Amino acid sequence: MESRAKILEALNKKFTDHPAPLPALKSFPYAAGDPIDKFEFVLRGIGGRTVRASNWQEINDYIRKEYTPENRIISLVEQVEGSAITPDSDPHTFENVDLVILQPHFAVAENGAAWITSDRMGDRALPFISQHIALVVTTDSILHTMQEAYEKIGDANHPFGTFIAGPSKTADIEQSLVLGAHGPKSMTVFLLSS
């Protein structure tokens, strides 16, 4: 506790007669163009895949085509086929999951990211430990910028939330981009028409 008091005392000194005010944030005009196209373009540019779907059936067909019955597929989206998870499972038991399907709250056009919170993850480890990840984003939930994203999040109190933009990746070896660093090797976003 001694250090706490010491640090706070040092910080409590008056540094300036004119402390800087907190600036008001302004919203900027959005870039022209359809946010769905923009999202698709940006996400593909960072290694993600997008699949446009007009109904749930198309999403299920796509997954059935890409994966075999031997694959361990966990779906946290009611309309998408896959196994459910037992509540309070040990997260280490997800080590052999091939695909996890989740539904984020919204996506962001300017950077290809999607916002997903712990209540929609099943287990917080799933979006990271699975070999592949698929997200279902309804096209009316694509926002333009991160500022708009935080307006949307507002003061929601989620224990854990993350923006995910594409598969996990690294360019640490001579700046060569490699998809699949520690997390999923691929990310597919189903753009479901609203």
Add this chain to the structure above:
Amino acid sequence: MEQKTSDHAILADKFNQDIPRVDWHDKTLWFIREKRDKAAWQIAEWEELRELASQIKNNVLDNLHDYLLEFEKQAQQNGVTIHWAANAEEHNCIVHSIIQQHGVTDIVKSKSMLTEECHLNEYLQKQGITVVDTDLGERIVQLAGEPPSHIVLPCIHWKKEEIGELFHQHLGTPKGNADPQFLTAAAREHLRQRFLTSRVAITGVNFAVAETGEIVVCTNEGNADLGVQLAEVHIACMGIEKIIPQRKHLGIFLRLLARSATGQPITTYSSHFRKPRPGQTMHIVLVDNGRSERLQQESFRNALKCIRCGACMNTCPVYRRSGGHSYQYAIAGPIGSILAPSLDMKNHADLPFASTLCGSCTNVCPVKINIHEQLYDWRQVLVKNGHVSSVKAAGINGMAVVLSRPAIYRIAGAAGRWFMKYIPAIVNNKFNPWYKQREMPAVPKQSFNEWYRQNRKENGKQS
């Protein structure tokens, strides 16, 4: 604090002995700088975002006391344990005692420049704890027994063939295989075992939100998340300046951070840790380590606005051609050169001179730190405090005498031109630092002063 055995200029000289390698290093970093430009130019409001980020950070530095208290209160309400560390030693002890309480000897750690600053790994290793750095670049330099050479790109100075050899020795990959895809896959397998068996995970912190008590950690690899979500204990270490006031401010900083760092629109993961997962304990260590003192240095305090994007390094002509290790501090490049001397002026007195003062660092900084001006200001402070070599001090004093007396200046100029013309060996030798890697300029027939006097006489007075 360990004493340095060499200075930046000597180490930069060593780095420059392999010319093709220096050119490669230079070009690689410039390529990243160009990617940053392309990303920034796509955002019409880029400059306004920089200005807002700068103003928010100014406000943070002026109100850090209140924001830290608010953050502490919120985080505690979220079920997080808050620790305060006055210096690096205390930080290391706190982390060690948490690890000990859980009876663990093997831990994983994602990237944290603060733990580099505090030399946490060395400390824990001495206590018998094995730390595995899980960021690929950090793992590579860790296996090689080196510190990172860049805060965002830790092994930017390594060639893939060398990494292939390193992995062959440590991970048993086939000799001669230097394919980045293959090597990354090998590291993935190797590190996954560590993730699955480690019960304690340490992460850094990119932003800590006072309003909510949440911390935000940004990675591309997913290593911070995988480590934390598979562990029983999450320890997050942060400098006290990482606070931002409100959650909505993340909308500004996350637009700037990755674009400035690597030219990406955002990192793959921007994770908001607010409450520990059920059954998990979460600790946040707030570290001062000289920061509160630095806040009181009017000219240098705003270096604490830094969000550790590394843009100033990628653009710096000196960093690109001298390499991160020549700075001998956890944070290299222009920003490191103004942060390090506030921590230990004497030991890092060489760094503010490792710059051309071109100002490119200031131009790219997403939070508008006046880096090049501070480098210049540091030089004044260092000379006044006697932290430059006597040769440099004598040279500067000599120049002051010559430049402040026109008659001496004229004579010295004329003498210099005469010697360069008739006895060039007097200046074209290894004792003249300007002659290193440079031809001396051709000697002009007359000085500007002489030319002006002559023309004024010939052409008459201008009205």
